[in-house]
Amino acid sequence: MTAVGISDFCRSVCRVFLVTILSISPVSFAQAKGYAATAEGRALIDEMVAKYGFDGDRVEALLAEATRVDKILESISRPAERTLTWGEYRRIFIKPARIEQGVAFLQTHKDAFARAEAEFGVPAPIIAGIIGVETWYGNYLGNYRVLDALATLAFDYPPRSRFFRSELVQYLLMTREQRFDPLQVKGSYAGAMGYGQFISSSYRHYAIDFDGDGVADLLSNPVDAIGSVANYFSAHHWREGGPVAEPVEDRLAMDSPLLTRELKPKLTVSDYRKAGLEPELAVKDHSAARAIRLEGADGPELWLTYHNFYVITRYNHSHLYAMAVLELAGELARGLADANETTKNTEES
Numbered sequence: 001m002t003a004v005g006i007s008d009f010c011r012s013v014c015r016v017f018l019v020t021i022l023s024i025s026p027v028s029f030a031q032a033k034g035y036a037a038t039a040e041g042r043a044l045i046d047e048m049v050a051k052y053g054f055d056g057d058r059v060e061a062l063l064a065e066a067t068r069v070d071k072i073l074e075s076i077s078r079p080a081e082r083t084l085t086w087g088e089y090r091r092i093f094i095k096p097a098r099i100e101q102g103v104a105f106l107q108t109h110k111d112a113f114a115r116a117e118a119e120f121g122v123p124a125p126i127i128a129g130i131i132g133v134e135t136w137y138g139n140y141l142g143n144y145r146v147l148d149a150l151a152t153l154a155f156d157y158p159p160r161s162r163f164f165r166s167e168l169v170q171y172l173l174m175t176r177e178q179r180f181d182p183l184q185v186k187g188s189y190a191g192a193m194g195y196g197q198f199i200s201s202s203y204r205h206y207a208i209d210f211d212g213d214g215v216a217d218l219l220s221n222p223v224d225a226i227g228s229v230a231n232y233f234s235a236h237h238w239r240e241g242g243p244v245a246e247p248v249e250d251r252l253a254m255d256s257p258l259l260t261r262e263l264k265p266k267l268t269v270s271d272y273r274k275a276g277l278e279p280e281l282a283v284k285d286h287s288a289a290r291a292i293r294l295e296g297a298d299g300p301e302l303w304l305t306y307h308n309f310y311v312i313t314r315y316n317h318s319h320l321y322a323m324a325v326l327e328l329a330g331e332l333a334r335g336l337a338d339a340n341e342t343t344k345n346t347e348e349s
């Protein structure tokens with residue numbers, strides 16, 4: 001057997017072997033401890049058995065292994081930092097290194113991006129922009145065991161225990177479906193995983209196997225991640241070719257009621273045109289729109305944002321987040337065009 005053969009063999013068999021060992025781990029015979037010994041833990045074990053057909057000893061062993069991490073509780077309950085201005089927020093994400101690596105990411109996976117664009121109608125730079133903002137193209141996936149993060153927040157963080165308990169259930173289902181070892185997967189302090197930082201419920205709903213190997217692997221497979229982010233946008237009604245947002249000359253009063261608070265656009269392009277704003281993108285009068293005024297590095301900026309901008313906020317409920325993704329995507333598109341032009345000129349000369 002060649003070295004490659006052994007490694008392939010190990011990839012397929014060792015994982016099965018590992019999962020098998022874990023499922024009969026001696027921990028399951030030990031007395032219940034940790035979260036497995038709490039009333040909430042017991043209730044979760046019972047639910048996984050009754051509702052989803054899990055092996056009770058297995059879930060008990062997992063909960064006994066799950067560790068409370070105080071740093072996670074500190075992170076989630078830290079008082080909100082001073083809200084960053086758009087200028088400050090932008091500086092974090094729009095950097096030459098993040099742009100360069102994003103262009104390389106687009107080039108390396110150009111076939112996957114082309115397929116994602118064709119199948120889901122979501123531009124490659126937007127997909128890469130999300131993955132770039134979330135994890136620097138898969139370079140920072142988070143260092144917490146997801147099991148620890150979700151158990152800590154489900155059982156030791158009452159303000160959001162309902163949500164995180166539900167995510168813990170989803171996590172156990174997801175790892176069973178994808179045949180991941182629930183003790184091995186790492187992610188953010190809030191249990192977000194992989195290139196696009198999907199939480200467990202999103203993973204189950206939107207992750208797809210985009211390279212056809214039978215696993216939707218957002219943890220180590222960039223092709224699956226690219227397809228899954230595109231699928232997420234498509235499922236949240238991204239409109240192919242639709243406008244996203246544009247800066248316009250600010251003709252609104254300081255406290256204009258046209259500066260609506262909700263992320264979802266409540267007004268139309270026509271409302272803003274009547275107030276003197278002049279969009280340049282091809283937008284129809286009846287299209288939904290929302291004006292936002294941002295404090296940029298060089299002073300206030302007024303932006304008209306449209307349906308597709310709102311779709312970006314379905315990924316992360318923040319207009320600054322959506323702005324960062326949009327601007328990074330713009331830089332990536334420019335960088336890619338420049339790189340392609342250079343390649344073309346080199347080939348011609």
Ligand SMILES: [Ca+2]
Nearest residue numbers: 209211213215
């Ligand atoms: Ca796959």
